[in-house]
Amino acid sequence: MSSFGLNAHPGPVSRTESRDLSAFVRSMALYGVLDPEDIAVLETTFARRLKHFEAGRDLVLQGGKPLNPCVILEGWAYGYKLLPNRRRQIVSYLLPGDVTDFDTRLVHRTDHSITSLTAVSIVELTDDLFEMFTGGRYPRIAEAFRLKAYAAAAIQREWAVNLGQRSAPERIGHILCELFHRLRVVGLTDGNRCFLPLTQTDLAETTGLSLVHVNKRLRDLRNADLISLRGKILTLPDLGALERASIFSADYLNLVDVSNRDAVS
Amino acid sequence: MSSFGLNAHPGPVSRTESRDLSAFVRSMALYGVLDPEDIAVLETTFARRLKHFEAGRDLVLQGGKPLNPCVILEGWAYGYKLLPNRRRQIVSYLLPGDVTDFDTRLVHRTDHSITSLTAVSIVELTDDLFEMFTGGRYPRIAEAFRLKAYAAAAIQREWAVNLGQRSAPERIGHILCELFHRLRVVGLTDGNRCFLPLTQTDLAETTGLSLVHVNKRLRDLRNADLISLRGKILTLPDLGALERASIFSADYLNLVDVSNRDAVS
DNA sequence: CGACGCCTTGACTAATCTCAAGGGTGGTGG
DNA sequence: CCACCACCCTTGAGATTAGTCAAGGCGTCG
Numbered sequence: 056m057s058s059f060g061l062n063a064h065p066g067p068v069s070r071t072e073s074r075d076l077s078a079f080v081r082s083m084a085l086y087g088v089l090d091p092e093d094i095a096v097l098e099t100t101f102a103r104r105l106k107h108f109e110a111g112r113d114l115v116l117q118g119g120k121p122l123n124p125c126v127i128l129e130g131w132a133y134g135y136k137l138l139p140n141r142r143r144q145i146v147s148y149l150l151p152g153d154v155t156d157f158d159t160r161l162v163h164r165t166d167h168s169i170t171s172l173t174a175v176s177i178v179e180l181t182d183d184l185f186e187m188f189t190g191g192r193y194p195r196i197a198e199a200f201r202l203k204a205y206a207a208a209a210i211q212r213e214w215a216v217n218l219g220q221r222s223a224p225e226r227i228g229h230i231l232c233e234l235f236h237r238l239r240v241v242g243l244t245d246g247n248r249c250f251l252p253l254t255q256t257d258l259a260e261t262t263g264l265s266l267v268h269v270n271k272r273l274r275d276l277r278n279a280d281l282i283s284l285r286g287k288i289l290t291l292p293d294l295g296a297l298e299r300a301s302i303f304s305a306d307y308l309n310l311v312d313v314s315n316r317d318a319v320s
Numbered sequence: 321m322s323s324f325g326l327n328a329h330p331g332p333v334s335r336t337e338s339r340d341l342s343a344f345v346r347s348m349a350l351y352g353v354l355d356p357e358d359i360a361v362l363e364t365t366f367a368r369r370l371k372h373f374e375a376g377r378d379l380v381l382q383g384g385k386p387l388n389p390c391v392i393l394e395g396w397a398y399g400y401k402l403l404p405n406r407r408r409q410i411v412s413y414l415l416p417g418d419v420t421d422f423d424t425r426l427v428h429r430t431d432h433s434i435t436s437l438t439a440v441s442i443v444e445l446t447d448d449l450f451e452m453f454t455g456g457r458y459p460r461i462a463e464a465f466r467l468k469a470y471a472a473a474a475i476q477r478e479w480a481v482n483l484g485q486r487s488a489p490e491r492i493g494h495i496l497c498e499l500f501h502r503l504r505v506v507g508l509t510d511g512n513r514c515f516l517p518l519t520q521t522d523l524a525e526t527t528g529l530s531l532v533h534v535n536k537r538l539r540d541l542r543n544a545d546l547i548s549l550r551g552k553i554l555t556l557p558d559l560g561a562l563e564r565a566s567i568f569s570a571d572y573l574n575l576v577d578v579s580n581r582d583a584v585s
Numbered sequence: 586c587g588a589c590g591c592c593t594t595g596a597c598t599a600a601t602c603t604c605a606a607g608g609g610t611g612g613t614g615g
Numbered sequence: 616c617c618a619c620c621a622c623c624c625t626t627g628a629g630a631t632t633a634g635t636c637a638a639g640g641c642g643t644c645g
Contacts, residue, residue: 600631
């Protein structure tokens with residue numbers, strides 16, 4: 056149970072660096088572009104640059120100077136945009152191994168905010184690190200970052216499809232499938248369960264639905280035995296069935312299929 | 321009137337290369353990162369590599385091998401994703417000066433299709449061109465491409481906000497404002513008018529609304545004197561009013577403000 | 586002339602939102 | 616220990632928005 060718990064609650068953050076790094080390296084390595092040498096470089100560099108934030112901290116604020124690109128090593132964060140009428144749209148989730156906007160260094164004002172959802176451990180790619188990784192000396196690392204950026208763009212496109220073309224229950228099921236797949240690739244699932252630190256309000260702001268409606272469709276999904284959501288543990292008793300019900304296909308995630316790998320190792 | 325007409329209808333494509341290039345170079349140069357030398361390089365290189373497609377040609381097909389990055393020099397294209405239930409979501413518009421996915425070279429299968437909406441002139445960044453621009457010899461050109469990629473990501477995020485948080489009339493007004501601003505920056509507007517080759521079905525697939533509903537809200541906007549849409553000419557008699565009605569702010573477009581520039585030159 | 590693509594409108598249906606109320610839980614301070 | 620508050624989840628009822636179905640108009644092209 057605790058094998059996938061990570062930082063559910065703000066509090067003393069685990070300092071076991073090697074474990075902190077595993078999600079990122081695993082995520083990067085899965086693209087098959089990193090050599091052992093690259094991985095060693097990443098591990099030693101990141102271990103020295105780790106920063107920790109508790110839940111609910113703003114990393115970047117809409118309209119402000121953007122942060123340098125950041126790698127999330129542990130915990131969840133999310134990006135959102137605020138409208139003048141107080142409504143809010145969550146535009147991205149950042150999971151362990153994910154990277155915030157890679158080309159952000161060229162921009163003076165960001166269009167969106169980023170906030171930690173749980174306690175997070177991140178590494179900021181300051182100028183020296185950025186130069187080191189993209190300067191030509193570690194071409195495979197640079198390529199891995201580019202792949203992550205492409206994957207983020209593909210997810211953003213799929214969200215437009217989700218918001219534009221799917222019904223309420225489909226939208227909710229779809230985002231749950233996506234998060235589950237993304238977590239599984241970095242080893243943060245336990246069988247058919249995973250940690251899910253989202254409130255129903257978060258889900259509403261992700262899917263563009265009202266809180267009340269999310270609650271009711273979530274109940275339908277529960278009644279149909281497609282999901283179970285107690286505490287902050289999400290269980291998907293039949294992932295395939297939920298995917299079909301949500302018109303979900305993992306293709307857009309550009310992930311390496313780890314379902315076999317899980318079974319073997 | 322014809323000063324912004326470009327390729328409204330499939331047919332013989334203008335071959336005045338220097339004019340073809342202007343939108344792209346203008347778009348790039350506006351970021352203030354290009355030197356005259358860079359511009360000269362782009363112009364001579366692109367002039368030799370121009371490709372022309374008529375309206376309705378698939379440039380990339382969902383699930384297929386992606387095209388190399390492409391620069392649109394003239395005409396409109398759009399990206400879309402098809403769902404198994406035959407529904408379709410348009411996820412992007414590519415206007416003169418825009419660039420398709422820049423990191424696409426690392427990917428084996430694309431998640432979305434790209435189709436020309438009008439006749440288009442494009443330049444494909446084949447391996448040699450890509451290497452030339454990003455190999456370190458033209459750092460400002462590489463930076464300009466990165467800025468375009470960032471701008472595309474920001475637009476994609478705003479679309480999620482549009483689809484998730486805005487009402488039908490706001491969504492429709494918002495996308496019209498966005499396209500108008502983007503066209504103005506590359507010199508493709510004429511006062512408060514621009515060429516708009518979209519059908520109401522296209523608008524429906526962009527905004528996630530039904531065709532019938534788009535038609536009725538479009539009528540409302542017309543009756544409120546916020547838009548006029550005859551032939552394929554869009555007129556915005558009061559851009560500010562439409563922006564307020566649509567909760568639109570151009571910040572996310574990362575554009576240089578050209579409204580003064582237009583008035584002066 | 587007929588076919589086709591696109592736009593328009595009305596009537597009815599279905600999905601989603603808003604408003605309102607109440608319940609559970611955990612933390613905090615008296 | 617209990618009272619209270621904050622936050623989150625839950626449910627029902629009625630209002631509103633958007634979708635579906637059906638029909639017709641208008642212009643272009645063969």
